[in-house]
Amino acid sequence: MGINYFRRDDRDTRFVLFEHMGVDKILTYEPYKDFSADDFKMIVEEALKVCREVVGPTMQDGDREGCKYHEDGSVTVPSSYHEAWRVLAENGWMAVTKSQEFNGQGLPPIVGGLIGEFFTGANMAFMTFPGLAVGNGNLIENFGTAEDKALFVEKMYTGVWGGTMCLTEPDAGSDVGWLRTKATPDPESGDPRIYKIEGTKRFITCGNQNLTENIIHLLLARIQGAPTGTKGISLFIVPKIWVNPDGSLGEPNDVFCAGIEHKMGIHGSSTATLNFGENGRCRGILLGEPNSGMAKMFQMMNEARIGCGIQALGIAASAYDAARFYARERVQGPLFTNRAGGRVPIIQHEDVRLMLMNMKAGTEAMRAFVAKLLYLADVGEHDSDPEERRKAAQRVELLTPLVKAYLSDFGYLLTREAIQLMGGVGYCSEFPAEQYARDIKIVSIWEGTSYIQSLDLVGRKLGIAGGTVFQEWIQEVMAFSGKNKEDTDLVKDFKLLFKAAQATGDIAMKYMQYFQEGKMSLIPLSSVRFLECFAETVMAHLMLEQALIAREKLKEVDAGSADGFFYRGKLETAKFFCRNILTNVFARYTAIQQEDTSPVDIPEGAF
Secondary structure, three states: OOOOOOHHHHHHHHHHHHHHHHHHHHHHHHHOOOOHHHHHHHHHHHHHHHHHHHHHHHHHHHHHHEEEEEEOEEEOOOOOOHHHHHHHOOOOOOOOOOHHHHHHOOOOOHHHHHHHHHHHHHHHHHHHHHHHHHHHHHHHHHHHHHHHHHHHHHHHHHOOOOEEEEEOOOOOOOOOHHHHOOEEOHHHHOOOOEEEEEEEEEEEEEEOOOOOOEEEEEEEEEEEOOOHHHHHEEEEEEEEEOOOOOOEEEEOOOOOEEEEEOOOOOOOOOOEEEEOOOOOEEEEEEOOOOHHHHHHHHHHHHHHHHHHHHHHHHHHHHHHHHHHHHHOOEEOOOOOOOOOOOOHHHHHHHHHHHHHHHHHHHHHHHHHHHHHHHHHHHHHHHOOHHHHHHHHHHHHHHHHHHHHHHHHHHHHHHHHHHHHHHHHOOOOOOOOHHHHHHHHHHHHHOOOOOHHHHHHHHHOHHHHHHHHHHHHHHHHHHHHHHHHOOOOHHHHHHHHHHHHHHHHHHHHHHHHOOOOOOOOHHHHHHHHHHHHHHHHHHHHHHHHHHHHHHHHHHHHOOOOHHHHHHHHHHHHHHHHHHHHHOHHHHHHHHHHHHOOHHHHOHHHHOO
């Protein structure tokens, strides 16, 4: 077993859950009436214990051993994964937010997301296996027939069977509409929902493994004669081993793993090429109506996009943990302000403290953003007021591209910071920072790159309800900053927030101008920067909310106690975020104002 580097504590998680967001409102919703705040506290503590004792120890050796491909198409995962899988499956840690009817825990998304941070921070590669199994099961629960649900869902929620999401093909990546996998009715089956499947899927995360007795692939294919493009795509349940009507396993379903990728990171997660129907014997069950595949898959993709934000948070926070513990122990050089003094732990050096604050502020803002989005998701689904449900659901739709794209990019930068702080050892595999950097990078590529997310934001999400959802957010931030503009401790920060919201709103208005004036290339040239401005403004708002709460809490505790240090840290961290990270909004805003088209004006031959 490798070295266990997982050293997370749950203090900020508890602050976000119980002091910032609060769970009182959520506990009034019907699905959670049997839970209490104390239940959530216990679950958070137990999740952290499992991550420390079971999942964390698998990270390093999982990376070094990796997944192994064999000539018969089988794939073996790192040996330590089997015991971790057993513990998670037997104790209900896989489908924590899913329906209790199928043996999920039924927790609110905000609780599931925050403990999901622990699990991915302990070993992201390992957690891809339960993540996909549960995501697939949820899609079948939502769109499958009663028979489909009975056959598949509980076994996927409880770790008996695994799952994959099969979209990408060798010639169709983000442009899914060009896929070639085909489905033809199977007259021999006697069931009009059963089709024969033929095609190849590539870059399929967890495409083959030896953790479970079966793998349930959710596969996009085009039924012969269907329209071209995404409108003609259908979604199929394709088991690796056919499942009989009584739930028993039948014969192999002509799904062959042709190989796994050799990747920069997540070595313990098998990224496979899968051939379906090489021998004409692969069958799939149509999930829902024909030609509705993309609409259904988008539900899973949106959940996966939020999941990417959680993964980025988990790894970035673990990188911060590694850096801060190292900084306390590593002794090196005298202080800049006392060159004649002795050597000191590097946590006392100004530049190291600057890097630590960047990681601390960044990860805490990421955590707040994830929690806010998941809190809104629950309000949007369960609140008794239809207007509250509508507003919350629309806000989730608006903010999801930000959580996916910004957090995945920002998390990588924070992980890079951890390597830099640790110096030479940060670059070596003796310490975990270099693995965190390798593992986290895939998150910005999965489920649509940051550019794709930014076009979704500009092209679709800004226009929700005629643009009123975005405008309501702008007004909310400006009202909050205006109300607190004379705050003695945070006057600079509220002014920066107000100006950042103004700049973000102004960029959004410019897009209307670009459309009207035919300056279309300026939109893709600036959309990622706009998304980043938007995200940082959202996060600064949340951090200042936390600062106000922490200041009140400080009055109730001993300044020298652990809580005293925590709340004082909150105040300083919010200031740092606004004065050092939020200020990036103004640099981007200045760049966008230049309306520079040099990237498209330069001759292609000049590259």
